[in-house]
Amino acid sequence: MNILFVFPETPATFWSFRNALKFVSKKSSEPPLGLITIAAMLPEIWENKLIDLNVSPLKDEHLNWADYVFLTGMNIHISSMKRIITRCNQVGVKVVLGGPLATLDYNQFLGIDHFVLGEVENILPEFVNDLENGTARHIYKSTGFPDISKTPIPMWKLLEMKKYVSMSVQYSRGCPFDCEFCGITLLNGHRPRTKNTAQFIAELESLYQLGWRSGVFVVDDNFIGNKKKLKSDLMPALIAWSKKRKYPFAFGTEVSINLADDDTLVQQMAEAGFDHTFIGIETPNTESLLECGKSQNSKRDMVESVKKLQRHGIIVSGGFIVGFDSDSTNIFKQQIAFIQNSGIVTAMVGLLNAPSGTRLFQRMKSEKRLLNIMSGDNMDGTMNFIPKMNYQKLVQGYKEILETIYSPKEFYDRVKTFLIEYHRPFEIPTKVSFNHIKALFRSMWVLGIVEKGKRYYWKLFMLGLFKYPKKFPLAITMAIYGFHFRRVTETV
Numbered sequence: 001m002n003i004l005f006v007f008p009e010t011p012a013t014f015w016s017f018r019n020a021l022k023f024v025s026k027k028s029s030e031p032p033l034g035l036i037t038i039a040a041m042l043p044e045i046w047e048n049k050l051i052d053l054n055v056s057p058l059k060d061e062h063l064n065w066a067d068y069v070f071l072t073g074m075n076i077h078i079s080s081m082k083r084i085i086t087r088c089n090q091v092g093v094k095v096v097l098g099g100p101l102a103t104l105d106y107n108q109f110l111g112i113d114h115f116v117l118g119e120v121e122n123i124l125p126e127f128v129n130d131l132e133n134g135t136a137r138h139i140y141k142s143t144g145f146p147d148i149s150k151t152p153i154p155m156w157k158l159l160e161m162k163k164y165v166s167m168s169v170q171y172s173r174g175c176p177f178d179c180e181f182c183g184i185t186l187l188n189g190h191r192p193r194t195k196n197t198a199q200f201i202a203e204l205e206s207l208y209q210l211g212w213r214s215g216v217f218v219v220d221d222n223f224i225g226n227k228k229k230l231k232s233d234l235m236p237a238l239i240a241w242s243k244k245r246k247y248p249f250a251f252g253t254e255v256s257i258n259l260a261d262d263d264t265l266v267q268q269m270a271e272a273g274f275d276h277t278f279i280g281i282e283t284p285n286t287e288s289l290l291e292c293g294k295s296q297n298s299k300r301d302m303v304e305s306v307k308k309l310q311r312h313g314i315i316v317s318g319g320f321i322v323g324f325d326s327d328s329t330n331i332f333k334q335q336i337a338f339i340q341n342s343g344i345v346t347a348m349v350g351l352l353n354a355p356s357g358t359r360l361f362q363r364m365k366s367e368k369r370l371l372n373i374m375s376g377d378n379m380d381g382t383m384n385f386i387p388k389m390n391y392q393k394l395v396q397g398y399k400e401i402l403e404t405i406y407s408p409k410e411f412y413d414r415v416k417t418f419l420i421e422y423h424r425p426f427e428i429p430t431k432v433s434f435n436h437i438k439a440l441f442r443s444m445w446v447l448g449i450v451e452k453g454k455r456y457y458w459k460l461f462m463l464g465l466f467k468y469p470k471k472f473p474l475a476i477t478m479a480i481y482g483f484h485f486r487r488v489t490e491t492v
Contacts, residue, residue: 001131002047004066004093005039005158007032008073008080009053012488014348014379017165019484023439023446026165027055030217033154033168034072034099040152041124043132050158053080063091068113068131072099075355075376078108085111100187104356105373106139118142119173119188121151145189148173149196153203156210166215166252169203171195171234175222177256179280180292180363181321183355184221192225197237204241208248213431218253223277227265235268242273247428252276258296260305266312271426276315279306284338285331288324292360306342313424315474318344319378322398323352325388332397336404343418345411345478346485349401350378351394354385381492402489408453411482412460419468419475430473443480451483 010028012018017029032052039048049065051058063069069088073081078101088095089111097109098116106115114136116127123142130136148170161167174192175184207216224230242249251274259266259277281302282294289298306316320339322331339347353374354361364370364385374384379402387394404410447457457479464475 001067002065003039003042003049003068003070004062005032005035005048005050005070006058006084007035007050007052007054008071008077008084010076011079011377012491013076013377014485014488017481017484019487020480021165023442023480023483024165024435025438026435027163028052029165030168030219031159031161031164032072033170033219035070036154036156036158037151037170038070038098038120038124039155039158041120042128048155048158052159053084055160055163058084058087060091063088063093066093068094068096070096070098072097072102074099074101075374077101078376082109085109100183101376103187104183108373113138115139115141119146121146121148145174145191145193148193149199151195151199153206156206161210161212166217167207167212168217168219169200169207170219171200171223172220172225174225175256176225177222177293177296178359179294181352181354181358181360183358186357188221192222194226194229194234197234200234201237201241204238204249208245213248214250216249216251218251221254222256223253224255224259224262224265227262231262231265231268235265235272238272239268242271247273249273250275250428252278254278256296257281257300257302257305260308266309266314267425270313270424273428274314275424275428276317277309278317278319281306281318281338281342281344282321283324283327283331284334285324285327287326288331291324291326303338303342306344307421310343310418310421311423313422313426315346315418315422316342316344317346318342318348320347320349321352322349322401323383323387323389323394327389329389329393329397332400335401339405340410340414340417343414343421345415345418346481347405348378349398349405351381351383351398352387353378353383379488379492399492402492406482406485406489408451408456408482408486411485412453412456412479415460415475415478415482416463418478419464419471422471422474424470430470432473436473439480440476443476443483447479447483 010016051062085095094113096114097112102115103117119142123140127140172192172194173188176190178185255277257279286298309316320335354364355374369386371384375382381395448454460475464472
């Protein structure tokens with residue numbers, strides 16, 4: 001069979017980095033890891049092609065070639081997904097839909113021939129067999145959480161790798177925590193399941209052998225969910241591999257803030273080549289943390305936890321939320337103060353939403369406050385339930401946060417705070433490519449001449465160049481991120 005994998009277009013959101021990608025001549029931050037992993041699970045005699053709409057267009061000739069289109073996506077992709085489905089229906093090619101959005105909200109999609117819901121490792125063989133025999137059902141739903149130690153190496157050959165900033169791999173699924181607004185445990189369970197160390201290293205080696213020499217993002221929702229196994233098994237092997245290969249990859253991932261409590265693991269991650277991580281900070285309001293079940297964030301000095309990671313060479317990106325029932329109108333100034341004091345340059349602030357199936361979704365439904373399905377864009381200024389705070393005041397305060405933290409003065413002040421704190425304890429070689437040189441000169445033109453607030457850019461430029469020369473490339477990278485964030489916040 002001819003299988004066409006299609007990944008929908010991601011609109012210009014906070015995490016798309018679309019405005020920053022132009023500086024390094026790339027099309028997308030990361031590839032669709034789920035689709036290229038599923039491609040590796042299909043029969044070898046089947047023909048596979050991938051169209052990622054973020055890097056190349058979907059043409060009629062692609063649809064005419066395909067026997068089936070395999071499609072996936074999240075809430076943020078829903079508009080693009082529906083356009084793709086319409087095109088498939090018009091030309092008569094059959095559509096198979098799976099992934100997180102379909103698993104939680106498949107009833108909102110028309111024109112789908114087959115749904116494959118949940119994690120696919122256990123259910124995909126049955127679906128493939130039925131396809132070959134012409135007996136495929138409309139809905140296939142995985143039960144339980146499969147052993148991912150049998151998951152194959154992704155089919156990298158389907159990618160136009162040069163168009164991406166980073167490659168993606170996965171080590172674990174599941175999270176030991178249970179935040180009220182989060183759908184991770186609903187999709188992947190509470191008990192973190194991991195790949196084995198040899199399997200994970202083999203994936204990295206396959207990327208290395210293909211010539212990849214840039215970022216690798218470990219897409220786990222909580223990479224440190226199984227800290228015991230991570231420290232005793234994976235990290236020693238990853239450190240050895242990275243050293244042997246002379247650090248070909250800069251790793252990033254997502255963790256919970258309790259990483260800062262484990263000095264050994266922090267040191268191991270830095271030594272293995274991890275240089276950035278995303279953490280759900282959510283809010284400095286303790287009542288709101290307790291309200292949403294974010295126990296791991298309470299009873300600690302979160303600013304100090306962030307700075308500890310920065311001092312160990314790990315850049316922290318943070319997720320922040322306003323709109324909890326426990327939030328008062330003071331929350332807006334509290335969020336601004338926390339973000340500025342922490343030196344978290346990449347701070348994504350969103351209004352609280354209730355993803356389908358989560359405890360928050362069920363609570364809002366029982367309280368008759370639920371409005372609709374969330375958009376998936378945490379920064380579009382919308383909510384899918386009625387907040388306790390006056391909505392107009394909430395939106396106004398939310399916009400105040402964004403306008404403040406991404407205005408040139410406050411943003412560049414925050415980068416300075418970060419540079420002062422940040423220290424790389426392991427001298428990992430810095431690789432400078434032609435694209436990096438182009439990005440530097442583009443930043444000098446766009447940020448230093450064209451954009452408003454250029455004097456703040458030049459102050460940062462000089463500070464990095466003369467006071468923190470080893471951190472200078474990082475300072476320019478942060479400045480470029482700021483350009484993207486300002487463009488995104490202008491639309492809120």
